[in-house]
Amino acid sequence: MITTSSLRHLRIPFSLFLMPVFFFALALTPNHNESRILWVFLALHLFLYPSSNGYNSYFDKDEESIGGLKHPPKVTKDLYWLSLVFFLVALGIGATINFSFAGMLLVYGLVSMAYSHPSIRLKKYPWLSWFIAGLFQGYFTFGMAYAGLSNLSWDVLTKSHVLLPGLLTSLMLWGNYPLTQVYQHGEDSRRGDRTLSLVLGIKGTFLFAALVFMCTGAAFAWYFLARNQTQILWIYLAAMTPIMLYFLTWFNFVRLNPEKYANYSWAMGMNYFSALALNAFFIYYFLKNTQILQALGV
Incomplete structure (x- = not known):
């Protein structure tokens, strides 16, 4: 029997936060197919x-x-099996596109399992877990989505037109990732x-994120300018403005009272601001880059 608590722990709405990577890959994919877009x-x-x-x-x-659940219910045994069923369904869908895409889904799933499984538990290793989480949720996911959308194989991961934007998505995640841990210090320590975030400390987490955010902005600026997309750059900066304003406001409060403001509500607010702004930008970039807007006369 599937319990309500297990369905809640799947945190399906939390997928919103990783959608910008998919939409970025979609914007740069040359071979669009409605069926593949849906299934990927x-x-x-x-x-x-x-x-x-x-x-x-x-x-x-x-x-x-935890991310997406302010008061997580107690886990039950069926959650373990339910997560594996969802994993197998993902692999089955991937196989209908091609086995390379299914293989990428398999690798991503196994790496994510290693994050918390007690026999490996990457989460115990601060820099390694940070690097792997950002690499796989960013670059690898970008390449995986690109391969699925275009019906391509593993070698696409080494192509510069996938590698460079993929690493840009990793940069985004490497900046935001420690912020998602900033309210969990007590439980993580126990x-x-x-x-x-625990290693850097609360204020150190914000300083580190600020540094990576600056690098991310500079890298995206370089990328769009190299593609002669100055207008897109300005729209990207406009999308980033509310995110940065939220971050700076939160950082200012944290400086005054870390224990009070380094909390779940502020962290989820950061995630929602980022997801909404970046999803909107990359959807626009997809429509613009594929000339759909021009065809509609926009």
Whole structure:
């Protein structure tokens, strides 16, 4: 029997935060096919990511707030099996496109399992977990989505037109990732997990994120200018403005009272601001880059 708590731990709405990577890949994909767009989207956001969420929740057994759940319910055994079923469905969908895409889904799933599984538990290693999480949720996912959308194989991951924008998405995630841990110091410490945010400290986490955000902005500026897309750059900067204003406001409050403001509500607000602004930008970039807007006379 599938319990309500297990369905909640899948945190399907949390997939919203990783959608910008998909839409960026979609914007740069030259071979659009409506069926592949739908199936790749479903494989990633309805099955693969929720499977990862549920699997990690099962082994973490968090009692305090986690991403997407302010008050996580107690995990039950069916969550473990439900997460595996979702994983198998994702692989099945991937196989209908091609076996390379299914293989990429498999690798992503296994790496995400290693994040919390007690026999490996990458979460115990602050810099390694930070690097791997950003690399796989960014660059690898970008290449995986690109391969699925275009019906391509593994070698696409080494192509410069995939490698460069893929690394840009990793940069975005490397900046934001420690911020998602900033309110979990107490529980992580009790469990023996040394997350990057715990190592950096609360204020150090914000300073580190600010540095990576600046590098990310400069890298995207270089990328759009190199493609002679000055107008896109200005729209990108406009999309980033509310995110940065939110971040700076939050940072200012944290400087005054870290214990009070380095909390779940502010962290989720940062995630929602980022997801909404970046999803809107990359959807626009997709419509502009594929000349759909021009065809509509916009």
